[in-house]
Amino acid sequence: xxxxxxxxxxxxxxxxxxxxxxxxxxxxxxxxxxxxxxxxxxxxxxxxxxxxxxxxxxxxxxxxxxxxxxxxxxxxxxxxxxxxxxxxxxxxxxxxxxxxxxxxxxxxxxxxxxxxxxxxxxxxxxxxxxxxxxxxxxxxxxxxxxxxxxxxxxxxxxxxxxxxxxxxxxxxxxxxxxxxxxxxxxxxxxxxxxxxxxxxxxxxxxxxxxxxxxxxxxxxxxxxxxxxxxxxxxxxxxxxxxxxxxxxxxxxxxxxxxxxxxxxxxxxxxxxxxxxxxxxxxxxxxxxxxxxxxxx
Amino acid sequence: xxxxxxxxxxxxxxxxxxxxxxxxxxxxxxxxxxxxxxxxxxxxxxxxxxxxxxxxxxxxxxxxxxxxxxxxxxxxxxxxxxxxxxxxxxxxxxxxxxxxxxxxxxxxxxxxxxxxxxxxxxxxxxxxxxxxxxxxxxxxxxxxxxxxxxxxxxxxxxxxxxxxxxxxxxxxxxxxxxxxxxxxxxxxxxxxxxxxxxxxxxxxxxxxxxxxxxxxxxxxxxxxxxxxxxxxxxxxxxxxxxxxxxxxxxxxxxxxxxxxxxxxxxxxxxxxxxxxxxxxxxxxxxxxxxxxxxxx
Numbered sequence: 001x002x003x004x005x006x007x008x009x010x011x012x013x014x015x016x017x018x019x020x021x022x023x024x025x026x027x028x029x030x031x032x033x034x035x036x037x038x039x040x041x042x043x044x045x046x047x048x049x050x051x052x053x054x055x056x057x058x059x060x061x062x063x064x065x066x067x068x069x070x071x072x073x074x075x076x077x078x079x080x081x082x083x084x085x086x087x088x089x090x091x092x093x094x095x096x097x098x099x100x101x102x103x104x105x106x107x108x109x110x111x112x113x114x115x116x117x118x119x120x121x122x123x124x125x126x127x128x129x130x131x132x133x134x135x136x137x138x139x140x141x142x143x144x145x146x147x148x149x150x151x152x153x154x155x156x157x158x159x160x161x162x163x164x165x166x167x168x169x170x171x172x173x174x175x176x177x178x179x180x181x182x183x184x185x186x187x188x189x190x191x192x193x194x195x196x197x198x199x200x201x202x203x204x205x206x207x208x209x210x211x212x213x214x215x216x217x218x219x220x221x222x223x224x225x226x227x228x229x230x231x232x233x234x235x236x237x238x239x240x241x242x243x244x245x246x247x248x249x250x251x252x253x254x255x256x257x258x259x260x261x262x263x264x265x266x267x268x269x270x271x272x273x274x275x276x277x278x279x280x281x282x283x284x285x286x287x288x289x290x291x292x293x294x295x296x
Numbered sequence: 297x298x299x300x301x302x303x304x305x306x307x308x309x310x311x312x313x314x315x316x317x318x319x320x321x322x323x324x325x326x327x328x329x330x331x332x333x334x335x336x337x338x339x340x341x342x343x344x345x346x347x348x349x350x351x352x353x354x355x356x357x358x359x360x361x362x363x364x365x366x367x368x369x370x371x372x373x374x375x376x377x378x379x380x381x382x383x384x385x386x387x388x389x390x391x392x393x394x395x396x397x398x399x400x401x402x403x404x405x406x407x408x409x410x411x412x413x414x415x416x417x418x419x420x421x422x423x424x425x426x427x428x429x430x431x432x433x434x435x436x437x438x439x440x441x442x443x444x445x446x447x448x449x450x451x452x453x454x455x456x457x458x459x460x461x462x463x464x465x466x467x468x469x470x471x472x473x474x475x476x477x478x479x480x481x482x483x484x485x486x487x488x489x490x491x492x493x494x495x496x497x498x499x500x501x502x503x504x505x506x507x508x509x510x511x512x513x514x515x516x517x518x519x520x521x522x523x524x525x526x527x528x529x530x531x532x533x534x535x536x537x538x539x540x541x542x543x544x545x546x547x548x549x550x551x552x553x554x555x556x557x558x559x560x561x562x563x564x565x566x567x568x569x570x571x572x573x574x575x576x577x578x579x580x581x582x583x584x585x586x587x588x589x590x591x592x
Contacts, residue, residue, distance in 0.1 A: 119577050138582050141591075158574050160456030160512055161583050169591035205511045205542045212508030215501045216456055246501045278454050281415050282589070286434050287457050290586040293578070295437070295465035 002172060004265040005146040007220070008037025009250075011239040012257045013228040014179065015049040017062075017070060024257070026077060032259045033081040038107075038146040039264075040078075041086045043226040043239075044154050044177040045100065048090060053231050055130045063092035066103055066111065079109035084146045088153060088177035091116070093133070100132040102151050102177055104142050113142035117153040118162060125183050125233055128155070139165035147264055150174045150219075157206070157223065161290065163213035168279075172266045173220035174213055180206060180225060181235035203236055203254075211246040218244045218272040218279070220264045227255055244272035298468060300561040301442040303516070304333025305546070307535040308553045309524035310475065311345045313358075313366060320553070322373060328555045329377040334403075334442040335560075336374075337382045339522040339535075340450050340473040341396065344386060346526050351426045359388035362399055362407065375405035380442045384449060384473035387412070389429070396428040398447050398473055400438050409438035413449040414458060421479050421529055424451070435461035443560055446470045446515075453502070453519065457586065459509035464575075468562045469516035470509055476502060476521060477531035499532055499550075507542040514540045514568040514575070516560045523551055540568035 010032055016025040025046065032040045045051075047070055051059040064071065071089060078085035084107050091101035100117035116135030121128050139162055142149045150171025156162045157176045166174060182199050190198065214221040220243060227237040240251040241262040250260035273279060289295060306328055312321040321342065328336045341347075343366055347355040360367065367385060374381035380403050387397035396413035412431030417424050435458055438445045446467025452458045453472045462470055478495050486494065510517040516539060523533040536547040537558040546556035569575060585591060 118579050118582060121577065123573070134579070139585070155577065158512060158572070159578065160460065160508070161578065161586060164456065165583070165585045165591075168585060168588065201541050201543055208504055208542055209508050209511050212456075212505050212512075215505045216454060216508075245497050246504055247497055276454070277419070279590075281417065281451070282455065282457065283414050283430070284587050284589060286414060287461070287586050289435070289461045289464060290457060290583050291580050292464065293580060294575075295461075 001266045001270065002148050004263060004267070005038040006036045006261055007173065007222060007241060007264045008032035008035065008040045008259055008261045009222050009224045009239050009241060010040060010042050010259055011225060011227060011237050011252045012043060012046070014043070014046055014226050014230070017047045022070065028257065028259060029077060029085070030081065032261070033083050035259060035261055037083060037259070037261055039084040039086070039144065039149065041175050041222055041224040042088055042177060043224045044088045044179040045090055046088055046226070050179050050230050050233060052127045052131055053125055053233060055127045059131065060098055063090045063098045065092055071103070075105045075109065075111070078105040078107060082107045084112065084144045084149070086149065086151060086175055086177065097133050098131060099135060100128065100153055102153060104144060104149060104151060107145045112144045113140065115140060115142070115151040115153065117156065119155045119159050121155040125185065139169060141166060141169035141171035148172045152176050154178045154180060157210050160213065160216065163217055167217035167219055171219060172269050173222060173264050176210065176221070176223040178223050178225040179235060181233045183233055185232040203238060207238065207240065211242050214242045214244055215246040216278060218276060219269050220244060227257060244269050297562045297566065298444050300559060300563070301334040302332045302557055303469060303518060303537060303560045304328035304331065304336045304555055304557045305518050305520045305535050305537060306336060306338050306555055307521060307523060307533055307548045308339060308342070310339070310342055310522050310526070313343045318366065324553065324555060325373060325381070326377065328557070329379050331555060331557055333379060333555070333557055335380040335382070335440065335445065337471050337518055337520040338384055338473060339520045340384045340475040341386055342384055342522070346475050346529060348423045348427055349421055349527050349529060351423045355427065356394055359386045359394045361388055367399070371401045371405065371407070374401040374403060378403045380408065380440045380445070382445065382447060382471055382473065393429050394427060395431060396424065396449055398449060400440060400445060400447060403441045408440045409436065411436060411438070411447040411449065413452065415451045415455050417451040421481065435465060437462060437465035437467035444468045448472050450474045450476060453506050456509065456512065459513055463513035463515055467515060468565050469518060469560050472506065472517070472519040474519050474521040475531060477529045479529055481528040499534060503534065503536065507538050510538045510540055511542040512574060514572060515565050516540060523553060540565050
């Protein structure tokens, strides 16, 4: 069993490639470490504004490798602070293959692992299928000095399959870098009250589905979301950490930049799974349909 | 697309084979129909007290077929009222094969379908693996006059796989007959305050995991639980109906016998899935691990 560690989640605006914003990002990472954070989670595509709001070929120029200046700088910061850092980035893999990825920088300066977003959304304002080749590394648990980390990204959070497969790989915590928000261009056809109720329902659904992964798999779950308005999108923050019973351990509001922390103890994972032994009772003989699109 | 219908959920104590209790059960079914209920859901093993609280060979005598007096009586009642009735029962399939099942009685007096509980729990006070042969009919949607019904039973509700597979079969609503409660024999080692907090957390987890199935699959979900104390078990009621966004449409308390109702409109299912198109984006090429116990 891996050792307990303190998990920190950073909530912030995007666009960290801007010099002033990069300073804010590194300040928040330092704050997370100063508060005892040993593994630090950042929001999805944190270096950029959410360019997927539109389809523009020029935005592919934003993609980069782990040799980029910003990447190297954050990798060095992780080593300096002695923390494990989950760094989501727009990966340039080759000409024509761009991915929505997250690297795990180890506390000793090495790279512990890489995850490439498996489930790619595409809705008005979230044109991700245009930019991102679907991940091909599968669902993994990445062993680090500070925990067995199940890294997934944003849209993955709506899929119980991704959570289950990552849990079965041995993760003690699912980590979701995220960029999700309300879309003002959607609310034209309903009254302000109805729009407000719908916004509350969507935020609640987002938290509920992730808490359900904690419950179904008996492990910790954390999401780091961005905040701030970008065009017609208002990123809704509410970054949180939940325990293996689905209980909220820490949560931010919908606007503030900052850091939340919670202890992740693998012994809690094992205790929860003894009380609620779902993994014992899965009907793997009857799950073949999970590999199909539909029953018809 | 099937037509909209009104779903009614009956919450009650068990032991309906007792003459007085059977009268209460039929009164509640009549009340559900009188209030407009077209499909009516009953709690798990409603004819019996929760005999799985202990392991006793004599309890196998309780098992019966759909030819039993009580079963025939409820089937006739469904026809009389013109309702579709989901009737959970302790099925005697053959000598040595006993199952935790649910029949769907059609409004015309026929039998629309049968489900046999796939995931079988076993914990102190819930000795179900002793009594119940695991189901072998798989996960199904049962087409009825009043809706495409995805019948599952109790422990199934903790498994996203069962919900997903049933949804993929075309169900507009997942129906969970249930017998779940708090176990007083568990709370010995903690303070009264801690025990109370743990009870609240477990109830909340039970509701959350089922709401998550509504969210992940964009369909309605309902649970009919029993109430009342039986030995060291206090069945926690809180039967509810949730909409395709996971929103609670109706919910009972932890003690009262009664009926709740909500409209189930398949058009809402389709609308929700267009807004949140998760079924479009499943990575069926990467889900092979769902058929395995573990990644190691």
